[in-house]
Amino acid sequence: MIKFFRQIRQRLITDNRFSKYLLYAVGEIFLVVIGILIALQINNWNEHKKERKLERKVLTELLTSLKQNYNRMISDSIKRSNWNRSSDIVITILERGMAYSDTMNKHFQDARKPGTNLSLSFAGYEGLKNVGYNIISSDTLRKNIVELFELTHKTLLEEMEYFESFQPDRQFYIDKLFSYEIDKYNPNDPFNVPIYPNNYPALLQDSIYLPMIKSVTVQRNIIAELQYENIKETQRLISLIENELYELKK
Template sequence: MENKTSKYIKYAVGEIVLVVIGILIALQINNWNESRKANLLQNKLLTELSKSLEGNCNVMVQDSLKRVSWNTSSDIIISFIEHDGIYSDSLNLHFQNARKPGTNLALSSAGYEGLKNAGFNIVSSDILRNNIIELFELSQKSLLEEMTYFESFQPDRQTLIDELFSYDELKFDPNQPFDIPLIPHDHNALKYDTTYLSMIKSVKVQRSIIGVLLNKNLKESQRVLRLIKQELE
């Protein structure tokens, strides 16, 4: 009886150990599956975010190049007015470019919103997670807010342009619809219009300030993009 009892106890203990081991293995497999799912979701969201950032970087680079061209046009028009320059049709496109404040910038936040909806904790790296949040909640948000702020500076800018210029509609290009040359009604009188000159100088200053914020946001976006690609690798 003692031998049978001892064997039964050993058998029961063995059964319990096997059950516990089975449970632990099942939990481990479940944890592995959950971790794998979380990793796949993280990679999917980071891939979508990287595409948004790549698009944003391209937009900001193109916008920066435009600002250089617009600033050149501003300098040409300011010089024409302040140094009593000789008018020619070649100035008409510069008149158009000089009035552009550069406050229209379409930056995508689709990838970021997808990550926010899934929960930021899906990103396993604390450094990457914090950098992504700072980019969209601080750097990019500040840039867009400053653009909105500067756009409110001169609500009558278009009215002034319409009073002083007419559009050369014959040179309308559907591929560049915002680059229609402006023809001054009186180019000599324009040289003595202090309101127009002040507007052109103000626009250039605003454009330059936004340009500084734009370049900062571009560098931050490129840096975060590199961090994302490192995480995906």
């Protein structure tokens, strides 16, 4: 092909047809430019295709983390609600000075739990950070992802960590007042062994235990509000990502 164009150009020069040669030269340059532009366009298209494929991969990994977090927070919320119910029962019994019953032992166990051991997955988000935030083509989606992981999730976990350290002697004090029902120990559920008071009349008069249980209940309620916001925002972001993945498949 190159040889063919050279022959035409040489014939025009030999025949002294300069105007036609000039026109031909301009046309040849135009074809070269068009070829370069087409090549660039194809290259840009291929790069865009690679980036969108990577974006789908990153969003899919994020979606996995978000669904794990959503399920963990729902499960934690249910446990937190049960523990609060036990706290309410214990508080009512002690404030009214009611007689002891061994049916209270499970509630004594659950009432002491602060509920601050929630673990959230940041794997998908770390993957996004490694690739680069700009791989997310939607500005709105990118902003929502960063806000959830950097602000909403971290605020919840930081508050949990704070409350965990709020009463460092809580377990020590519980161990002084209560003993475990060893015969009800279950290796598959080791943290739910019922506890019974060593001296129930003394427990009724104890000036520390009841305020401590009330404080733990307040802490759980504060965490519950933060967790509700996290659940709501996580659910919203899951929907946004699922919609974006659907659009990227088109």
